[in-house]
Amino acid sequence: MIRVLGGPKRLCDGLTRRDLLQVGAASFLGAGLAGGAASASAGLPGFGKAKSCILLFLYGSHSQIETFDPKPDAPSQIRGEFGSIPSSVPGLDVCEGLPRLATVMDKVTVVRSVSHPFPVHGVAYATTGNPVIPLAMELSPRDPAHWPFIGSVVDYLDGQAAAPAGGRSEVPRNLQLPFAFSSQRIGEVARAGPYGGFLGQSYDPICTEFVGQGTRKAKKTLTTLSWDDYELYRGITPESRFRLGGLGGGDVVIDQLDRRRPLLEQLEAARRKLPAGPEIDRHRDTAHRLLQSPSFRRAFDLDEESWDTRNLYGMDLFGQATLTARRLVEAGGRFVSVFWDEYGLAGTGWDTHWDHFPRMKDELLPGLDRTLSGLILDLDRRGMLDETLVVLLSEHGRTPQIGNVQGGGRDHWSRCYSIVMAGGGVARGNVVGKSDKIGGDVVDRRVSPKDVLATMYHLLGIDPTTMLHDRLGRPLPLVPDAEVIPEVLA
Secondary structure: OOOOOOOOOOOOOOHHHHHHOOOOOOOOOOOEOOOOOOOOOOOOOOOOOOEEEEEEEOOOOOOOOOOOOOOOOEEEEEOOOOEEEOOOOOOEEOOOOHHHHHHOOOEEEEEEEOOOOOOOOOOOHHOOOOOOOOOOHHOOOOOOOOOOOOOHHHHHHHHHHHHHHHOOOOOOEEEEEOOOOHHHHHHOOOOOOOOOHHHOHHHEEEEEEOOOOOEEEEEEEOOOEEEEHHHEOOEEOOOEEEEEEOOOOOOOOOOOOOOOHHHHHHHHHHHOOOEEEEEEEHHHHHHHHHHHOOHHHHOOOHHHOOHHHHHOOOHHHHHHHHHHHHHHHHHHOOOOEEEEEEEEEEEOOOOOOHHHHHHHHHHHHHHHHHHHHHHHHHHOOOOOHHHHEEEEOOOOOOOOOOEEOOOOOOOOOOEEEEEOOOOOOEEEEEEEEEEEOOOEEEEEEEOHHHHHHHHHHHOOOOOOOOEOOOOOOOEEOOOOOOOOOOOEEO
């Protein structure tokens, strides 16, 4: 069972909970029914082209300069220790730490002009489309005021569409790997983001647990705390596996079908702990479907993959979780998210305030390079890329100026950063937007995280202006004040 570990209530940039409360919060919302608005975006290319989506999220946020928007002509305190290399798209250079990705850039679209005014770890803002960043609520994952995670919305609306015909999904529509977000960190608080929000906990992603061992140790220090343990994102043993974890945030765990107690016995025990209602019924329905789905259970069996394919993704937590995500989509999954999250102390994800360049060289860039390029190549050769939307997101970028700390550091920066989209109706070999000479601000085609989400909804066949009703009956758009990005569409 995944444990949520406590710690000091302070963000990595020094902001306290009290500081956040003074910044702002969103309005309080609750569960409701979907609206019936006609598709305002159906006239644009690519509507509904994506049958499924794999979302890769780099928590802590990658540097735009050390990934998809290098600045080789900038001063040394900007460009850093990496050079740039040409890609398979003429005129599109990437960081030299991404040689494999450089060869597949003709299959993706890079957006270099994502921007917003909130340089904090706003995962909820980046993944829900909340109209304003609820900074205080970013530390309150279960606050019912949260807008729902995009995967939760897809699950909800697909379920509403299938209900009149009595249709059921054999594979859960909203899955998350490698474990529940923010659950394996010590020294900081749990964060909001991939949850059902005002739709209710039954629309939380169904999360996996990781069962296995790491192969490389990493020592981390945070103020007075220290952590010396295996860093799973650096490497895991081939025998490591993912198993199904909790259902919708409840106390139910689906481990193996040969557990000592039958699954339904566990469900009944959980039911006695929770209030009766539709959420419990949905837990029970989900469990029954999973028990009856051999294809879903097989999706977790990585032994069915060749060693070449497993190594293509990388023998680390992010790589093998992403390979499992491909298998889940292949089995019928609609929305699968994979988080490169913090493990152990804060600073083990992409939040590189210090040791920026050593960690980029040794862990972060090689892992991203293998996994994202491997996923794109694998989907393409299987004939799945045209119907599978792949999105690489983070909550913000990193500062152009390198900090004078051990190993160099880049702090939070949200005025300009890069994301990648591929497959499922996305144009190939395209670049959207342009940054200035230091990668610090947008000079052409500024887009917001909400525009990115609106584009994802469009490609998944969901009008981004669709209304959901809160507990007060108020109609609320999925992504307020957002526009689909036409340059992304094929």
